[in-house]
Every structure is written in structure tokens, then in C-alpha cells.
Amino acid sequence: xxxxxxxxxxxxxxxxxxxxxxxxxxxxxxxxxxxxxxxxxxxxxxxxxxxxxxxxxxxxxxxxxxxxxxxxxxxxxxxxxxxxxxxxxxxxxxxxxxxxxxxxxxxxxxxxxxxxxxxxxxxxxxxxxxxxxxxxxxxxxxxxxxxxxxxxxxxxxxxxxxxxxxxxxxxxxxxxxxxxxxxxxxxxxxxxxxxxxxxxxxxxxxxxxxxxxx
Amino acid sequence: xxxxxxxxxxxxxxxxxxxxxxxxxxxxxxxxxxxxxxxxxxxxxxxxxxxxxxxxxxxxxxxxxxxxxxxxxxxxxxxxxxxxxxxxxxxxxxxxxxxxxxxxxxxxxxxxxxxxxxxxxxxxxxxxxxxxxxxxxxxxxxxxxxxxxxxxxxxxxxxxxxxxxxxxxxxxxxxxxxxxxxxxxxxxxxxxxxxxxxxxxxxxxxxxxxxxxxxxxxxxxxxxxxxxxxxxxxxxxxxxxxxxxxxxxxxxxxxxxxxxxxxxxxxxxxxxxxxxxxxxxxxxxxxxxxxxxxxxxxxxxxxxxxxxxxx
Numbered sequence: 001x002x003x004x005x006x007x008x009x010x011x012x013x014x015x016x017x018x019x020x021x022x023x024x025x026x027x028x029x030x031x032x033x034x035x036x037x038x039x040x041x042x043x044x045x046x047x048x049x050x051x052x053x054x055x056x057x058x059x060x061x062x063x064x065x066x067x068x069x070x071x072x073x074x075x076x077x078x079x080x081x082x083x084x085x086x087x088x089x090x091x092x093x094x095x096x097x098x099x100x101x102x103x104x105x106x107x108x109x110x111x112x113x114x115x116x117x118x119x120x121x122x123x124x125x126x127x128x129x130x131x132x133x134x135x136x137x138x139x140x141x142x143x144x145x146x147x148x149x150x151x152x153x154x155x156x157x158x159x160x161x162x163x164x165x166x167x168x169x170x171x172x173x174x175x176x177x178x179x180x181x182x183x184x185x186x187x188x189x190x191x192x193x194x195x196x197x198x199x200x201x202x203x204x205x206x207x208x209x210x211x212x213x214x
Numbered sequence: 215x216x217x218x219x220x221x222x223x224x225x226x227x228x229x230x231x232x233x234x235x236x237x238x239x240x241x242x243x244x245x246x247x248x249x250x251x252x253x254x255x256x257x258x259x260x261x262x263x264x265x266x267x268x269x270x271x272x273x274x275x276x277x278x279x280x281x282x283x284x285x286x287x288x289x290x291x292x293x294x295x296x297x298x299x300x301x302x303x304x305x306x307x308x309x310x311x312x313x314x315x316x317x318x319x320x321x322x323x324x325x326x327x328x329x330x331x332x333x334x335x336x337x338x339x340x341x342x343x344x345x346x347x348x349x350x351x352x353x354x355x356x357x358x359x360x361x362x363x364x365x366x367x368x369x370x371x372x373x374x375x376x377x378x379x380x381x382x383x384x385x386x387x388x389x390x391x392x393x394x395x396x397x398x399x400x401x402x403x404x405x406x407x408x409x410x411x412x413x414x415x416x417x418x419x420x421x422x423x424x425x426x427x428x429x430x431x432x433x434x435x436x437x438x439x440x441x442x443x444x445x446x447x448x449x450x451x452x453x454x455x456x457x458x459x460x461x462x463x464x465x466x467x468x469x470x471x472x473x474x475x476x477x478x479x480x481x482x483x484x485x486x487x488x489x490x491x492x493x494x495x496x497x498x499x500x501x502x503x504x505x506x507x508x509x510x511x512x513x514x515x516x517x518x519x520x521x522x523x524x525x
Contacts, residue, residue: 058278072427074436083420083436119415160402163420163431168401176403179360181337 003180004187014170015191021156022195023089024150028092033099037137038129040100041107051100058097063158066090071162087159095152102148106141108132139210146203154183157192165189165201240342257314263499265359265490267483277324277480281349287320290334290342290351290472294424296449297504298354299331311445312403313502314350315371319350322487336403336418340364343472350484351472354443362524365468366477368484370406370525371497373517375463376409379440379447381432382458387439390464393417399428399437406441419435425450434456443467448508468522485519492516510512 004011039051046075052088058066070086079090112132118128160169171188272278281287289314290473293301299312308331317327331346339355342348343365354374357367361521380387387393391411398414400406410417418435422428429450430504432440440447444463451459471488491497498513506513 068427072430072434077434080434137427161423162400162427163422163436169421172339172403173407175337176405177360177408179340179364181340 003174003178003183004172007178010170010174011187011191012166014165014167015195017084017165017181017190018156018158018167019195021159021164022090022149022153024088024151025095025156028088029095029099029148029152030145032096033103034134035095036100037107038134040104041087041129043125055097055100058094059101061158063094063155063160065089066094067158067162083159083163087137087156087164088161090161091152091155095148098148098151099145102141102144103137105144106137106139108138110136132185136212139212142203142207142210146198146199146206148202150199153195154192154197240505247436250504257309257317259501260314260499260505261317261321263494263496264318264327265487265494266325267322267487267492269485271483272323273479276483277349277474277477281323282325285324285326286328286330287323287350288318288348289316289320289329289331290339290348291316291331291353293331293333295354295446297445297508299352311318311372311500312354314500314503316350316352317490318500319471319484319487320354339472343474346474349473353472354445354469355472357468357470357522359524361472366475366481367522367525368473368481369470369488369519370468370517370522371433371471371488372469372501372513374443374445374467374469375404376441376465376467377444377447378460378465379432379442379451379457380438380460381418381467382456384438384458384460389461390441391416393439393441395435396439399431399440401425401428401442401477404442405465405467406443409484410441414462429454445505448505452508468517468525470522470525488519492519 004201036051036054040055042048042051067087067090068088070081071083074080074086085101114136115128115133118132119125156166157168159166160172163169165173167188171184175184178184226354232417238475267278272282291308292299293308293475295310295312298310300310300318308329313329313331316329320329321327334342334351334353336347336353337364339351339353340361350368351365355361356368357370361367365377365478378387378393379388388453390410393410393414394416396414397419398410398417398419400410400419400421402423407419407421410419420431422431425442425446428440428442431437433456439460440457447459451457471484473484491500497516501513
């Protein structure tokens with residue numbers, strides 16, 4: 001087990017970066033997801049089309065391709081951001097597409113009468129969405145959103161390919177020095193499992209607290 | 215280019231073999247235009263001159279005997295390493311130093327240069343050897359004592375080293391110590407990472423998965439320098455004049471042939487073969503045929519077998 005204890009600080013740094021990457025990307029993804037889901041249910045045709053185009057484009061190209069485009073492609077047209085920033089933005093936008101679909105399913109689960117009642121009371125579309133529909137939609141979609149959160153965590157490993165030294169890249173580097181792949185990658189795997197267990201527990205707790213029984 | 219059926223190709227190889235045997239002493243550099251699928255011409259010359267093990271060297275039940283029976287040597291290697299082991303998209307042949315050594319070893323064991331390359335990654339080599347997916351690994355596999363606990367190394371068969379590449383107009387970086395305080399690009403999972411940490415402890419290291427990505431990152435200014443194996447960088451710098459190599463290698467990086475741990479018989483067999491091709495001058499010809507096409511001058515002295523800890 002020396003291979004792990006000798007490299008505790010590296011694993012710590014890698015784990016921390018994975019957590020930072022996940023939380024920042026999740027925050028961004030939630031914002032993007034809500035915005036795109038709202039566009040997809042809006043009464044404005046152009047917005048609906050734009051929302052759909054966003055989801056289809058982001059979902060149908062692999063994350064790794066997006067990362068490579070952002071890191072190696074954008075500098076060619078003069079847009080160059082740091083590696084960590086690029087990774088956060090790309091993962092957030094990518095996971096945002098999945099979030100949007102989960103939230104849209106939540107919106108569709110809210111009985112139509114709720115929206116109609118809100119409009120009948122004189123709320124605008126944005127008000128009825130914000131005050132009546134979305135709160136219920138998000139509470140309904142907690143479980144799929146939790147799954148997407150775990151998926152976001154797992155997808156941060158892709159950032160290793162574009163030079164972000166998160167947990168997977170750390171494991172690779174330690175293995176390079178120690179050549180003990182089983183110990184090292186099992187350790188990395190256990191750390192990912194521990195993180196996703198936290199996400200699972202949080203999702204479960206939120207669901208028990210907020211779920212709407214119908 | 216036309217691909218000929220295997221039978222015709224083999225016949226042509228035999229013909230060239232006969233030609234070369236007579237002319238080898240006079241000029242080792244025969245590139246006969248009659249060779250079909252030319253380009254492999256020089257490699258064919260090498261193979262024609264390559265030794266084949268005596269039957270007594272391959273006892274029944276040994277690893278060599280199993281390979282001979284199978285009729286194919288399974289080599290863990292790359293398909294994308296210029297000058298070392300790269301698939302030629304036109305001929306489909308795998309070309310380079312490591313690829314040629316693989317063919318020579320196959321000929322030594324089987325009598326024919328039949329090799330199947332299993333694409334290996336630096337993370338999977340130990341596993342591929344220990345679970346028997348490949349017989350040998352020939353993939354710029356640096357011999358280290360840590361790795362030698364998992365696999366056995368025959369050789370070293372080549373000694374390379376790390377060099378520093380920068381943009382062509384960079385003047386401030388002459389030695390590895392000049393990298394202190396700067397951002398340096400390195401390939402993920404390469405020995406460059408610990409070497410930079412040692413030579414320039416204050417350098418910030420950014421890693422990317424493949425060599426082209428690292429070169430791209432250097433050109434885009436994500437780092438001021440790119441540290442990589444000399445053989446790899448020479449090929450790149452030759453193709454791309456916007457980057458240049460600063461100085462000579464600053465590390466010594468012996469490549470070994472990865473074999474199953476605890477198979478002393480096979481290791482001795484491979485080492486004996488390496489000695490034979492070094493003594494016969496075939497080693498120098500393999501070098502000339504690959505790395506020698508971009509490095510000027512004569513082939514270097516091959517490293518002494520077993521001279522490195524772990525080999």
C-alpha cells in the first residue's frame with residue numbers, strides 16, 4: 001500500500017480538483033439546463049427551435065470531442081482560455097443539455113391545470129414558469145438530476161485528456177512512477193465511488209424532503 | 215501503390231534476399247526498384263540478412279517453441295510513433311525501429327518475419343505481458359527498476375533521451391534548468407514528467423494525451439517548451455519548421471524489450487539474439503533505416519546488454 005501512502009498529497013490534490021471541476025460544472029449545467037428547458041417550453045417558436053438545436057448539438061457530439069475543440073480548436077481562431085476554465089465551461093454546457101431534458105420531463109409532469117391556473121390569475125409566462133411550474137418540475141426531477149450529477153462527476157475524468165490534472169490524470173502520473181496499476185487505479189476508482197455515494201445520498205435526502213406525492 | 219498478394223510478396227522477398235546476400239558486403243544500401251510495394255525495400259534487405267535461431271536454441275515447451283508453433287509473434291506496440299512504429303497508410307506496413315526489431319525477432323524464432331502488433335498503451339503494457347496477450351512489448355519501453363518488478367526486460371536495445379523543443383524563435387531556453395518557473399508541455403504517461411520535475415523543480419507541467427496534441431499546444435503557446443523523447447521530436451521537428459530542438463538529450467533513457475516476468479529462458483534467448491544482431495552490424499542498419507533517416511552521421515554504439523538496473 002506504500003504506492004498510495006507515498007502519493008497521498010498528489011491524490012489529495014487530484015481529488016480536490018475533481019470536486020472543484022464537478023461542482024463548478026454542475027452549477028453551470030443547472031443554469032444552462034433551466035434556461036434551455038424554459039426555452040424548449042416557451043411559446044416563442046424561435047426560442048423553442050434554439051433550445052432544441054442546443055440539446056441536439058451538445059448531446060450528439062461526444063464530450064471528448066468538445067473538449068479537444070475547445071482546447072485545441074478555439075485558439076486557432078484567437079479564443080484561448082486556461083485548461084481548467086475550458087474544461088469547466090465545456091462540461092457545464094455539455095451536461096446542461098442533459099439537465100435541460102431532465103428538467104423538461106419534470107415540467108411535462110406538472111399538470112397542465114397548474115400553468116393554466118397561473119395564467120388565469122394574471123401571471124406572465126415567465127412568472128408562471130418561475131413561481132408555479134419550475135419549482136414543482138425541479139422537485140419532480142430530483143432523481144434524474146442526481147443521476148446527471150453523478151454522470152458529470154464521472155465525465156470530469158475526460159478533462160485528464162486535455163491536461164487538467166484531476167483524479168484520473170493523477171492516477172496516471174502516479175502509475176507512471178510506480179507501475180502498480182491495480183492499486184493505483186482501484187484507489188482512484190474507490191475515490192470516485194465515495195464521491196458518487198455522497199451525490200447519491202444527497203439526492204436521496206433531497207428527494208425525501210422535497211418530493212411531491214401525486 | 216499496388217498491394218500484392220502475400221504469396222507474390224514472399225517470392226519477391228526471397229528474390230531480393232538472394233540479390234542482397236551477394237551484394238550486402240559491398241553496399242548495404244540496395245533499394246532495388248524491382249521490389250513490389252517499395253518502401254519496404256530496405257526492411258526487406260534487413261530481413262533477408264537476419265539470423266534464424268538454431269533448432270537447439272528452441273527447446274520443446276519453451277516460450278520460443280510456443281511462438282514458433284503458433285507461427286506468429288505477438289508484439290505489444292504502437293501504430294502512431296513516427297520512426298519507431300508507425301503504420302504506413304499507403305502500404306499498410308508498420309515502419310520504424312521498434313517495428314523492424316519485432317520483425318527481426320520474429321524471423322529469429324519462427325524463420326519468417328510474421329508479427330502481429332497488438333496496440334498497447336503505456337498503462338496496459340504490464341497487464342498485456344503478464345496475461346499472455348502479447349509475447350513481447352517493443353514500444354519505447356523504458357527500463358526502470360519499478361517496472362522490472364512486474365515484467366522482465368531484455369536489452370537495452372536502444373538508448374534514447376529527452377530533449378527540449380520550443381518554438382523556432384525562442385532564444386531564452388538553452389538547458390533544462392532554464393525551464394524553471396515556466397510552463398512546460400509533456401506527454402501524459404511519459405518519463406518526461408519526472409525528468410522535468412528533477413531538472414527544473416519550479417517548472418509547471420501541463421500534459422496532453424498524444425504527441426500531436428503536445429505539438430499543437432506548444433505552437434499555441436500553452437507552454438514555452440515541450441519535453442519529449444529525442445526520436446519522437448526529431449521526426450516532428452523535421453516535418454514542422456516552426457519548432458526547434460534546443461540542445462542535446464539531457465537524460466539517458468534505455469529501451470528494453472518487455473517480457474513475462476520470471477521467464478529467464480526467454481530473456482536469455484532474446485538477449486543472445488540482440489547480441490548477435492549487434493555484432494553482425496544489423497543493429498546499425500536498423501538504426502540507419504529508421505532514426506538514421508533524420509539524424510545525420512553514423513549509427514551510435516548500441517547499448518551494452520544488461521547494462522541498466524532492471525535489465
